[in-house]
Amino acid sequence: MSVTDAAIEAIKQMIVDGELRPGDRLPREPDLAERLGLSRNSLREAVRALSLIHVLDVKQGDGTYVTSLEPALLMDAMSFVVDFHRDDTVLQFLEARRILEPAATAMAATNMSQEDIGGLARLIDSLGDKPTVEQLVANDLEFHRRIAAGSGNQVLSSLVESVSGRTQRARTWRGITQEAAVERTLAEHRAIQQALAAGQPDVARAWATVHIAGVEQWIRQTLVES
Template identity: 45%
Template sequence: MTSEHALPDGAPAASDPADGPARSRAQVVIDGIRQMITSGELTAGSRLPIERELGARLGVSRGPLREGVRALVILGILETRQGDGTYVTSLDAARLFEPLGMLAELQSPENSVHLLGVRRVLEPEAAAHAALRIGDEELEEAGRILDRGEALLADDEIDLEGTIDVDTEFHRLIATASGNPAFAAIIDALVSRTARARMWRAIHQHDAVHATQREHRAILDALAAHDPDRARIRMQVHVLGVEEFTASQFGGAEGEAEAAASALADDEPAAS
């Protein structure tokens, strides 16, 4: 790591005995670099101070220093460039939320219902935001995606993996159209990692793939009408269907899913 950047005066030097043994030396490094970024001393694209200087200011040896830096690299906060040092990344939402995708990937099938519950909270709001912002080009692209899905359903043997890809692409487009990078990053991580639950439903629930396509069309109609309330409700009902089915298969959340379904039943608009 090479640079003449100085650490801010407020950055923690060494771990204080009062911090206790639980606070590792690597954590001192993580906290110190994090403070450098939040204080504005380091910004996106900044190069870290040289290793010797950084270690001295934080009161840690080379081993813990490198361990802490590696942890921040994994989190997408830092990046190392061979022969050129270590830099703060662009800190964009997509990169910072990448570990969330790994967390979702590691969830067991019975716990996927919890991820679907998170989607039910986030995606309706993303759809409502998208309804106010989405442009003609994005609407046309969404229509092409759904047309591709309908072509898959017309085959004698439905390509389930293909329909899941269409589903994922459609949801990603809406999240991006919301104009909120955090929405887009979190939803992107969750949608791709809940594909197994959606595939399970497609295989075991009669007419699920056709119902999904109809729900997608209803969501698109609401987006095209730039109606945020209708887009929110359509998306909520859509995501709830997968959550409710998954809960019924693996247990643990039936009551919550059924309560949500009951609450939505009174608010759902007539089919478009």
Template identity: 55%
Template sequence: MAVTDEAILKIKDMILTGELAPGGRLPPEQQLSERLGISRSSLREAVKALEVIRVLDVRRGDGTYVTSLEPQLLLEAMSFVVDLHDDSSVLELFAVRRILEPAAAGMAAAVTTDALVDSLRAELDQVHPSMDVGGLVEHDLRFHRAISEAAGNAYLASLIDGLSGPTVRARIWRGLTQENAVERTLIEHRTIVDALARNDAELARALMTVHISGIEQWLREAL
């Protein structure tokens, strides 16, 4: 994950946990960058991104504040996704994921070990309905990476991992706006793991296709 994306998730986590409340002021730049373990330039990029989607309000000569986070204010941020991907490039990325990840799931199912199934189920056990969006996205990245690596093809795993980074913002937005996003993701991930445990390559491929297609369809409608 890019340093800027990591900073965005950490700031969001501070807001979601209540450490930063609506209307609250962020710590000074130097203090916050040291706390997050990133450079001040990376922090500035993260702040700019969150300012665009109306999460932060930068007041020149005063400081940076969390906005009111009112729904109508945050809904204006849909233009952020459109501005970033006005050429539908993110949809094209998901289309490629829809081709590659089912193939990886099928390959992984053919060679699935008890250790892989146990590790994936342990990962799923960490997910709970009250999990914040940042935690959900991190889980999603780990889950898909584990399956692609289990397929046993380093080039395929690298391609899939490379496609994950550019779609992080879309996954965050889905987590924030789609009802029951955590429960939906957890159910779909569990069915995929069950197929892997049975070494059912065809079912694993089909379930992964449905999983990726669901995100792609949501994004298509959002755009």
């Protein structure tokens, strides 16, 4: 279990035990981190993850509160759970990504203009050193969309975009809960971009496969642990 997962479980247990009830405000960040034996960074990541599934509500300038936990509020979170556990749907989409995107990336290495390939580097650089997970996932979607379009095959590009969009929430959750996921994603994006710039379709295909397989492997492990 990662440090962030441990932090998530600690906060969830406080709610289950009744120590935190719907509408309650969480203790101050430094106090709660010290009490739970966590770093403030791990606590922030846990809060972000729990706010994503509507367990917590972060109010800027006010504090972090437990939501009402009403079923209607949690429906979006339930659809996230369904993605993970009902017929392993998200995993099937990732398997399809692993087949389609490396092929599109290899084609882009010979068909994409150097100007557009340079635009990929600028897209990566636009994130800065410490992007949020939400910024990273949005950037990731655009990165792969441009490469698919650069393949020169409109049918393949449409297929990639459709399949890729269905894995967005899984990629967001991975970025929040898996340590070094942000750094790994950026490094792999740069490796793909450099292979495209060098006109190396086989290398570009290999890096795209490694990149997508990393998310798929994490999902598989998550399903096993669940």
